[in-house]
Amino acid sequence: MNTSRPALPRATAVAAVALLAAGCSGHSQLTATPHVLLTSGVYQGKSWSVYGWEQGGQLCMAVDGPGDPTASGVASAGACGFDEKNPSSGYYASGPGPGDSYVNYGPLPSRATQIRVATKEILPTRPFPAGKQLPAGRYWIQIIPKDWPLPANGKVVSPKPLDASGRQVAYQDF
Numbered sequence: 001m002n003t004s005r006p007a008l009p010r011a012t013a014v015a016a017v018a019l020l021a022a023g024c025s026g027h028s029q030l031t032a033t034p035h036v037l038l039t040s041g042v043y044q045g046k047s048w049s050v051y052g053w054e055q056g057g058q059l060c061m062a063v064d065g066p067g068d069p070t071a072s073g074v075a076s077a078g079a080c081g082f083d084e085k086n087p088s089s090g091y092y093a094s095g096p097g098p099g100d101s102y103v104n105y106g107p108l109p110s111r112a113t114q115i116r117v118a119t120k121e122i123l124p125t126r127p128f129p130a131g132k133q134l135p136a137g138r139y140w141i142q143i144i145p146k147d148w149p150l151p152a153n154g155k156v157v158s159p160k161p162l163d164a165s166g167r168q169v170a171y172q173d174f
Contacts, residue, residue: 031056033133039126043143044099048076050141052107052134055080059135059174063095063103082107083173091171092159097143104159105141107174112161115140119154122162135174 032055040049052061062078077095084090092106108115108125116122125138140159149156161169 035062036129036132036134038128038139039141043097043101046098048098048103048143050105050139052128052132052139054133054135059107061093061105061107061139063097063105063141077103077105079106081174085173092140100146102144103141104144106139106159107135108138108140108161109169109172110137111163112138112169113164114162114166116157116160116162117142118149118156121149121153125161137172137174 033053035051035053038050038052038061040047042048048063050061050063052059054060058081060078060080061082062076064076064078077093077097079089079093081089082091082093090106092104094102094104097103104117107128110127112125114122114124123140123142125140127138128134128136142159161171163169
């Protein structure tokens with residue numbers, strides 16, 4: 001199963017966010033939960049946030065500038081349905097990030113407490129908040145500078161979820 005995601009052109013990612021703002025794939029009448037702020041920060045002086053929500057029975061996530069992803073209008077990355085059921089789906093998503101960066105992000109099973117993104121780079125994951133109408137599990141985000149990977153990062157690999165002992169965990173559908 002191929003879990004790699006090709007880089008999306010900026011225009012494609014902006015269009016995807018516009019679809020998310022209107023309701024995944026234009027289905028605004030589908031049942032949706034409120035957007036939940038998962039985490040936020042600042043990169044190169046630019047604010048960013050990660051949001052999660054459920055829409056039409058699928059988990060949706062978006063990386064955006066400050067404010068709710070449906071309101072900010074800042075170019076960002078968003079996706080619904082993290083699975084291998086549809087050609088446009090996958091286990092994680094990519095898109096433009098804050099400043100001149102790029103982002104990779106997505107949901108993970110509860111056991112995946114870290115994720116390998118390069119031969120010498122492992123990132124922590126965070127749990128979805130309980131009681132917010134999000135599935136049980138964890139998520140990750142990688143803000144990628146233009147010059148990544150550096151020699152200290154090693155070679156880029158397809159992201160691999162790992163448990164606390166460093167053993168690989170299989171992706172699951174969200």
